[in-house]
Amino acid sequence: MKTRFSTYDLLCSVTELQKLIGLRVAQVYDIDHKTYLIKLQRTEEKCMLLLESGSRLHSTAFEWPKNVAPSGFSMKMRKHLRNKRLECLKQLGMDRIVDLQFGSGEAAYHVILELYDRGNIVLTDCNLMILYILRPHTEGEEVRFAVREKYPLDRAHQREGPPAAEKLHSLLSSATLGDSLKKILIPHFDYGPAIIEHVLLKAGFSTGCKLGKGFDLEKDMSKLLAALNEADHLLDLALQREPKGYIVQRKEKRPLPDGGEEDFFSNQxxxxxxxxxxxxxxxxxxxxxxxxxxxxxxxxxxxKIDMKALQQEREAMKKLANVRKDHDQRLLALEHTQETDKQRAELISVNQHLVDSAILAVRSALANQLPWPDIQNLIKEAQAKGDPVASSIKGLKLEINHITMMLRDPYTEEDSSDEDGRDENVELKPKLVDIDLDLTAFSNATKYYDKKRSAAKKQQKTLESQGKALKSAERKTKQTLKEVQTMTSINKARKVFWFEKFFWFISSENYLVIGGRDQQQNEVIVKRYMRQGDIYVHADIQGASSIVIKNPTGEPVPPKTLNEAGCMAVSYRQVPVLRGMQKLLQMPGGWRVIRCRRLPLLEST
Structure with missing residues (x-):
């Protein structure tokens, strides 16, 4: 994300801010240790100029949070710049340095803003002697930036004009093959990376064009020279006219509380x-x-708050998706368990004689107190002789009193149903089945059927609880989305109208009524703002406000507006006014003591 001015940006900004020349400094504020606001005004024209060390310079129409206690730098600028006129605003050479001169002659002061590296703001007198500096430092062995040192204007880099073909050829010849063309040009020209990339693309070079790959020094030299001349022309245009502004954005998807999505654009x-x-x-x-x-x-x-909120929204939606996924996986696992246990029980049932024989054989060996390795050897010998019972035993788990058998469906090749009523279309695949030696074949099958029924009950409970769990998760997600959408931001400042410094209101018939807050404002209203056709209203009470009904049409003002203005004349008075209102309300006729009279046109002063 771009966060500071380039050279081209500064050229355009300085050209546009020339309109501020002639305005006087009314006040100086600081937003933080490196950002300052200079309030400029001229009669009814006002402007807030924002300076941020190392980043930017522009006027602002937004309300920025100001420090309650001004910093030392703010106090110093207030002391020297207040009521002084902005006489000059210029860029020093092609460096990202701006010189703002306030006042003229020996009473002039300079505010020098540096927008490169770590940035700086310097306050100097008419001789460029530093009075205050935001960041004292030393450059090299001789140049010191500190109080009572002279600011070196001559160090600013001057513009060199269009590039010469010889210089460009020499620059590219000394570069390494495979280097990016854009990176080679940026340090040696004042155009900045954005303009260089723009003119290269416009000239037909590909993005990321490299020396020797996409750029041939002999063939493409004239094309590159024309592109750099175009870049120089853009700088000339920036010095001559005020450009439009553009903000490049990135489009993303933002989740909504109702489960949908909306487009979210972030400034880049x-x-x-x-x-x-x-x-x-x-x-x-x-x-x-x-x-x-x-x-x-x-x-x-x-x-930044929006991006943080977007991340929180994505995390909330991810949690909801994980809850749904977890429930789905549980249901699938329970369904798989039921199907597996059912198949094992059926395989044991159709191989009942084989399973009972295997259980009896292993029990007999254990009853004879044979060591486990000897039992394993006996099974292997029987398997070698082709014994079907021994061949079905695939493992011994004597530590838990189990054996593992490979059971197959003996009826898969028959065309009719078995005597137990199994359907011929039901195919039981060969499967390894754990057999408990303490149980018979029938009891082992019953055990697997019981497991299948238990898994079915769990599945039913999971289905019943799934709705509640998902509703709870969705409710929490919606609440999170609503919370993160409540954000604070810098609000755009509303234009303050001239009459807002007085007491004022809009009457029922849409007339503007103004009144003075004190004796001085009473005189200002009558002498400066009262025009022909306006109505002057005043209450017969000591210290009451002078009220003027603005009447640009010149038509008679309706009685309702006169009555409302009379109420205002009596109301805008503290305790003495309230006592006067009690006396007035006790008198017959009520408002007859309020005098509403027209005054002749008074010339504004």
Whole structure:
């Protein structure tokens, strides 16, 4: 995700912010240790300029949370910049450094914003002597960035213009075969990775084009030179006109509480134009680049919350899916157990004589107190002679008094049902069956039938509890989805109207009624804001507010609005007003002591 300005972004931003020149500094706020807001205004025009060290510079229309106690840097900027006019805003060379000059002559002060590396904000006087610096440090052995040191403007890298063919050929010749063409060009040109990738794609080079693979130094040299000239032309356009803004987004699927899905778009990058590498991606367009950057960063925190919520929603849906999967697996396991136990019982039933013979043979050997290895040897000898009983015994589990027998259906080759009534279409596959030596063949078969019935009961209980468990899991999932969808975000600041600094309301007939909060505002309302056709309303009470009904049409104001304005004139007074209202209400005629009179047009001053 893109989180800081490129050189091209800064060029476009500085060009667009030239409209702020001439505005005066009203106040300076700090959001955190590296982000500051400068409030600029001129008569009715206001603007909040946001500076973040190492990242961005743009105006903002959002309400940012300000520190209650201003930092030392904020206090220093308030002291030197307040009421000074922004005289100049420029980029130093092609570096990501912006110089904002407030005031002129010897009273001028500079705020220098660095947007590269770890960033910095520097406050200097008219001679560029550093008065305050956000991050003191040293570059090399001689250049020190500290208080009482002079800020070195001459270190800024200047623009070199279109690339020369010889320089480009020499650069590519010295590069290693197999290196990415984009990575070779980025350190040596001021265009930035986004523009270089854009012009390379536009010129016909593939994504990830490499030297010697997709790029031939002799054949493609002229095409590359034309692409870099196009990049230089884009920089010229950025200096001449204000571009539109674009936010590149990524589309994802977001689960809903009702089980459905909706499209979720997350902001990834901001740019002053649509680049070739972003073709086909969802893009939001804005009227200006400054607006796009403001929208991107102002929703950045809320987007992080959105992404965290999306992850929680996915985890909640995954838990619900796991609950469903677990229940399904249990049911399948119980069905498989029932089928297996049923087949084992039937195999024992149809091989009853063989099973009883095997049980008797092993019991006899154990009764004669033969060692277990000797019993195993006797079975092997009998198997070698072709004894059918010994051949069916495949293992001894004498530690648990069991043997394992391979049982087959002896009726699989017959065409009719057996005498026990088994259907001829029922096929019993050969299966290894554990036989308990303490039980007869019939008892072993009964034991497996009992297991089958027990598994059937468990399956029924699982089916009955499955609905409750799934409903509970779904309820918890829906509750989780509702909780994570409750988020906080930075709210866009509403435009404050001129009359909101006074007492005001809109009457029942849609007239604007304003009143002064104090004596000074009373005079301002009458002298500056009262026009021909407006109605002046005042109460015969000491200290009552001066009320003006704005009447742009010039038509007679309805009595209901006059009555509401009279109520306002009496109401906007503290304890003395309430006493006056009691006297008024006791007098016959009620509002007759309230004088509603028209005043002649007063010239605004």
């Amino acid at each position: 990058e901001f740019h002053p134009m649509v680049f070739e590498q972003h073709a086909g991606l969802p893009i939001r367009e804005f009227p200006s680049f400054d607006t796009a950057v403001d929208e991107f960063f102002s929703t950045f925190e809320s987007q």
